[in-house]
Amino acid sequence: MAQVPMEHGLYVAGLLFCLGLVGVLVRRDLLFVLMSIEIMLNAAGMAFVVAGAGWQQPDGQIMFIFILTMAAAEVAVGLALIVQFHHHFKTLDADAARRMRG
Amino acid sequence: MFELLWLIPALPLAGFLVIALMGGALARRAVAVIGVGSVGAAAIVSVGVAAQFISAPPPGDSLTQVLWAWLEVGLLRPHVALCLDALSVTMILVVTVVGFLILLYSAEFMGDDESYAWFFAYMDLFVASMLILALADNLFFLYLGWEGVGLCSYLLIGFWYKERENARAAMKAFIVTRVGDVGLAVALLLIFTSLGTLQIQEVMRRAAQEWAVGSNTATLAAALLLCGAVGKSAQAPLQTWLPDAMAGPTPVSALIHAATMVTAGVYLIARTNGLFSLAPAVQSVVAIIGVATLLLGGLSALVQRDIKRVLAYSTMSQIGYMFLALGVGAWSAAIFHFATHAFFKSLLFLGAGAVLLATDEQRDMFKLGGLRAEMPYTFWTFVAGAASLAALPLVTGGFYSKDMMLWNAWTSPKGSPWLWLGGALGALITALYAFRMVFLTFFGERKSVVSRRPGPIMRIPMGILAVLSIFAGFLETPGWLGGMDYLSPFLGTALPGLPHAKSQPAMELFLQALTSLLCVSGVLVAYLLFVAHPEVPDRIAAIKAGGWLQGFWFSGWGFDRVYEFIVVKPFVRIALANRGDVVDTLFTGLARANEALHSSLSRTQTGKLRDYALGVVAGAVLAIGIMVLL
Amino acid sequence: MNAVFYISSLVAVIATALVVTRVNVVHALLYLIVSLLAVALIFFVLGAPFVAALEVLIYAGAIMVLFVFVIMMLNLGARGERRQKALLNPSIWIGPGILAIVLLGELVYVLIGQELPPTSGSEVSPKQVSLALFGPYALGVELASVLLLAGLVGAYHLGRRVAPPRAPSKEDP
Numbered sequence: 089m090a091q092v093p094m095e096h097g098l099y100v101a102g103l104l105f106c107l108g109l110v111g112v113l114v115r116r117d118l119l120f121v122l123m124s125i126e127i128m129l130n131a132a133g134m135a136f137v138v139a140g141a142g143w144q145q146p147d148g149q150i151m152f153i154f155i156l157t158m159a160a161a162e163v164a165v166g167l168a169l170i171v172q173f174h175h176h177f178k179t180l181d182a183d184a185a186r187r188m189r190g
Numbered sequence: 191m192f193e194l195l196w197l198i199p200a201l202p203l204a205g206f207l208v209i210a211l212m213g214g215a216l217a218r219r220a221v222a223v224i225g226v227g228s229v230g231a232a233a234i235v236s237v238g239v240a241a242q243f244i245s246a247p248p249p250g251d252s253l254t255q256v257l258w259a260w261l262e263v264g265l266l267r268p269h270v271a272l273c274l275d276a277l278s279v280t281m282i283l284v285v286t287v288v289g290f291l292i293l294l295y296s297a298e299f300m301g302d303d304e305s306y307a308w309f310f311a312y313m314d315l316f317v318a319s320m321l322i323l324a325l326a327d328n329l330f331f332l333y334l335g336w337e338g339v340g341l342c343s344y345l346l347i348g349f350w351y352k353e354r355e356n357a358r359a360a361m362k363a364f365i366v367t368r369v370g371d372v373g374l375a376v377a378l379l380l381i382f383t384s385l386g387t388l389q390i391q392e393v394m395r396r397a398a399q400e401w402a403v404g405s406n407t408a409t410l411a412a413a414l415l416l417c418g419a420v421g422k423s424a425q426a427p428l429q430t431w432l433p434d435a436m437a438g439p440t441p442v443s444a445l446i447h448a449a450t451m452v453t454a455g456v457y458l459i460a461r462t463n464g465l466f467s468l469a470p471a472v473q474s475v476v477a478i479i480g481v482a483t484l485l486l487g488g489l490s491a492l493v494q495r496d497i498k499r500v501l502a503y504s505t506m507s508q509i510g511y512m513f514l515a516l517g518v519g520a521w522s523a524a525i526f527h528f529a530t531h532a533f534f535k536s537l538l539f540l541g542a543g544a545v546l547l548a549t550d551e552q553r554d555m556f557k558l559g560g561l562r563a564e565m566p567y568t569f570w571t572f573v574a575g576a577a578s579l580a581a582l583p584l585v586t587g588g589f590y591s592k593d594m595m596l597w598n599a600w601t602s603p604k605g606s607p608w609l610w611l612g613g614a615l616g617a618l619i620t621a622l623y624a625f626r627m628v629f630l631t632f633f634g635e636r637k638s639v640v641s642r643r644p645g646p647i648m649r650i651p652m653g654i655l656a657v658l659s660i661f662a663g664f665l666e667t668p669g670w671l672g673g674m675d676y677l678s679p680f681l682g683t684a685l686p687g688l689p690h691a692k693s694q695p696a697m698e699l700f701l702q703a704l705t706s707l708l709c710v711s712g713v714l715v716a717y718l719l720f721v722a723h724p725e726v727p728d729r730i731a732a733i734k735a736g737g738w739l740q741g742f743w744f745s746g747w748g749f750d751r752v753y754e755f756i757v758v759k760p761f762v763r764i765a766l767a768n769r770g771d772v773v774d775t776l777f778t779g780l781a782r783a784n785e786a787l788h789s790s791l792s793r794t795q796t797g798k799l800r801d802y803a804l805g806v807v808a809g810a811v812l813a814i815g816i817m818v819l820l
Numbered sequence: 821m822n823a824v825f826y827i828s829s830l831v832a833v834i835a836t837a838l839v840v841t842r843v844n845v846v847h848a849l850l851y852l853i854v855s856l857l858a859v860a861l862i863f864f865v866l867g868a869p870f871v872a873a874l875e876v877l878i879y880a881g882a883i884m885v886l887f888v889f890v891i892m893m894l895n896l897g898a899r900g901e902r903r904q905k906a907l908l909n910p911s912i913w914i915g916p917g918i919l920a921i922v923l924l925g926e927l928v929y930v931l932i933g934q935e936l937p938p939t940s941g942s943e944v945s946p947k948q949v950s951l952a953l954f955g956p957y958a959l960g961v962e963l964a965s966v967l968l969l970a971g972l973v974g975a976y977h978l979g980r981r982v983a984p985p986r987a988p989s990k991e992d993p
Contacts, residue, residue, distance in 0.1 A: 089821055089865065089866070089867050089940075089941030089942065089943065090821040090822045090824065090825040090865040090866060090939065090941055091821075091822065091938055091939060091940065091941045092822055092825050092826075092866075092938065092939055093936065093938045093939075094936040094937060094938060094939055095931050095932075095934070095936055096825075096826075096829075097825075097862070097866065097939065098927075098931055098936075099927075099928065099931070100829040100832065100833065100862070102924055102927040102928070102931075103833055103924065104832060104833065104836055104855075104859075106920040106921075106923055106924045107833070107836045107837055107839075107840055107920075108836070108840075109807060109916070109919070109920050109923065110840060110913070110916045110917060110920045111839070111840035112803055113800060113803055113804055113807065113915070113916030113919070113920075114800075114840070114908070114912055114913055114916050115840070115908075116800065117845070117904060119845050119887070119890070119891070120840075120845070120848065121799075122887075123839060123848060123849070123852055123887070124839075124840060126852070126879075126883065127836055127839065127840075127852070127855070130856065130859060130875075130879065133871075134859055134862070134863075137863055137866065137868050137871055138866060138939070140868065140944065141866040141867050141868055141939045141940075141944065142936060142937050142938070142939050142940075143937065144940060144942065144944060145944070146944050146948045146949040146951075146952040146953075147952065148868075149868050149870060149871045149944060149949045150949060150952055150953050150957050150960070152868075152871045152874075153871065153874065153949075153953065153964075154960060154964055156874060156875075156878055156879070157964040157967060157968060158964075158967060159879070159883065160878060160882070160883060160968065160971065161967050161968050161970065161971025161972075161974075162971070163883050163886055163887075164886070164971045164972065164974070164975035165971055165974045165975050165978065167886055167887070167889075167890045167975070168974070168975040168976075168977075168978035168979040169978055170890060170894075171890060171893065171894070171978075171979060172978055172979075174894050175981075180894070180896075181903075182798070182799045182800065183798050183799075183800070185797075185799070186796065186797030186798050187797060188795065188797040189795055189796055189797030804915065804916065804919070807916075807919055807923075808919060810923075811919055811922055811923050811926070814923070814926050815922070815926055818926050818929060818930055
């Protein structure tokens with residue numbers, strides 16, 4: 089099994105998180121936005137797992153399982169919303185829904 | 191009877207409340223019955239109270255009825271209290287009796303008016319305020335009545351407010367008298383701060399103890415009171431509102447602007463005579479103002495064309511006489527003239543009202559004429575009033591009261607032959623303009639159609655007032671003519687008399703003969719100028735100086751123009767400059783700044799999901815950055 | 821074994837970067853699966869075989885299948901791809917890029933000063949995880965089940981066809 093400094097694992101998690109963040113902010117297509125959110129959640133879970141591996145505790149993995157549950161529920165609702173959105177606006181461009189403009 | 195005193199102001203007030211609150215639901219007849227009846231009932235109570243006061247005077251010749259404590263602020267504890275003494279008895283008698291007669295007259299006169307109920311409501315409120323003013327036991331309560339009559343005057347001058355001019359006249363009257371009222375208010379404050387009370391008798395007593403004769407405080411207080419009196423009584427230099435006040439209905443002019451309210455100033459000075467005695471300088475100013483106004487008003491009345499304006503200037507001039515009497519310390523004479531003036535001047539107004547009603551509001555006397563045959567009743571009562579105004583010797587009330595004032599102006603220690611001369615000259619002018627009015631209106635050829643003659647309800651008050659204006663004079667006659675004196679000793683219980691001048695019957699007789707001669711010659715000159723040779727006045731006016739003088743007097747000596755120039759125009763200019771409300775820009779500026787901030791912030795609300803997410807992330811990054819770095 | 825960790829990390833980062841930049845949704849999805857598998861490998865290497873399996877099963881399996889279903893349902897064709905390309909103009913990367921770099925900098929800065937233990941390489945077995953999960957974390961499990969139920973109900977409710985389909989209008993909530 090690998091013996092790497094815990095920082096390295098956390099760096100990777102942070103890098104993945106930031107990539108997901110850029111995706112959320114840049115993409116206008118809602119499917120990409122949802123995928124980027126998945127990436128961010130996964131990165132957060134990875135940080136837990138890395139920390140759990142570092143301290144030899146099961147708690148990190150348990151947090152990952154909870155995040156996983158949350159991601160599953162979120163994807164289900166998010167995809168349903170996307171379907172309705174497409175049905176309503178005939179597009180997946182998030183900027184199409186801007187009636188809340190002040 | 192005395193315990194019913196409170197009813198006297200309460201009855202008209204109740205009449206006002208009833209009519210004002212349910213005027214719409216009442217029939218015209220019911221309105222008239224309530225409006226006239228409440229004042230009539232007050233008049234009956236007044237007569238009863240007066241009868242008891244004369245037959246069985248209360249101890250100390252004055253009586254105070256405390257109704258309830260109005261308010262209590264530190265030393266200021268004004269009561270709603272009525273004070274009855276000889277002065278207020280005279281006042282309430284005149285106010286209620288004349289008020290009742292005029293209201294009775296109005297029941298027919300105003301018959302066709304659409305705001306019939308409001309007219310009676312205002313008139314009742316006026317009578318109530320006037321009675322409060324007359325009966326008030328302290329200056330605070332008096333001030334309530336003072337402002338109340340001012341309000342009613344405003345409402346009634348502008349009664350036909352749909353015409354712009356009338357509303358303007360009402361506003362002018364209100365604003366000009368306000369100048370004086372401020373003086374009165376300041377006077378009250380001054381008296382209260384320096385004497386610690388506003389109860390009138392107490393004020394007189396303490397002032398006599400604490401203030402030296404001619405001291406600054408006394409002079410200031412008297413001058414400020416005079417300010418209020420001058421404004422209310424339309425004396426120079428605040429007289430300009432009275433001629434314009436004729437815009438109101440004629441009964442209003444009769445009651446408010448002839449008989450009662452305008453004499454409130456005289457009443458105020460008589461009431462606070464103690465203060466004026468302590469300020470001899472101010473008292474001589476009162477006399478000078480009186481003479482100035484009586485000449486100014488008389489000369490202006492001489493050239494007016496509008497019959498009501500003649501009467502207005504005449505009122506001004508007659509109140510000038512009262513001020514003259516007050517100024518020389520002849521308090522009783524002033525009140526005597528107040529009473530006779532109330533009778534004959536309201537009579538003249540009622541007569542003028544009948545003429546106007548008959549000729550469809552033809553106010554220009556040069557377009558009237560020859561009405562003697564058409565309206566004999568009105569003519570004879572009008573002549574009775576005019577004769578009394580002109581003070582025709584022996585047979586009229588005005589003669590006795592005017593004579594008493596002039597004699598006092600000559601003999602009083604504060605009087606002087608100059609003041610007498612002014613008054614005597616005024617008497618000549620009075621006779622001249624009074625009979626000019628009579629001759630122009632009732633003599634000569636007929637120039638207008640008489641459409642309506644006064645009915646019995648209008649005739650009765652005119653008749654009663656005619657009798658009163660002729661015979662009221664016999665309350666007080668000079669020594670050689672029976673020497674009746676009912677009024678002076680009576681009023682003497684409330685007002686200090688003059689130090690007894692040494693009796694000079696020969697001198698008195700001579701002066702009386704002289705003034706009588708002046709009056710009669712005034713009538714004769716009027717006859718010559720306006721009946722026998724009507725072309726002469728035009729010829730005088732055709733001369734340059736004559737024409738200029740006519741224009742000058744016609745405009746009331748140009749006071750309006752001067753005030754327009756020094757007060758109204760600058761004020762209007764300031765108001766225009768401040769149209770955008772300079773102070774308000776600060777607040778609108780605040781609002782504008784907020785609005786600008788708002789719109790710039792609301793521009794961030796793009797409605798785009800990405801932008802919101804960007805905002806959230808930027809905030810999070812910033813927050814984390816702060817946590818990490820600090 | 822350390823090399824496996826670093827290689828997997830590199831694959832995960834590259835694959836993720838590609839996910840974010842693709843114009844074709846299906847391509848992006850495939851890269852995402854690669855990325856998730858790489859992360860699963862990292863978990864395995866770090867001694868967490870249970871979550872590595874879950875990562876493969878649920879993330880790379882179930883969730884990705886949902887995405888595929890939706891893509892198929894919406895039938896996004898070449899037209900969508902052209903539009904995507906037009907939308908990805910270079911200037912819009914600047915702001916988010918700067919923010920992400922700043923955030924990463926902050927994370928690195930936090931981690932640099934820490935005294936963290938190196939990962940031991942010894943396994944935290946599924947048994948340990950299960951004991952903890954159904955012991956001290958039992959309440960969390962209950963909450964997670966409620967969350968899943970809510971997700972189920974929400975997805976069912978939102979996924980219904982609204983009949984008849986309405987045209988977008990101002991009055992719509």
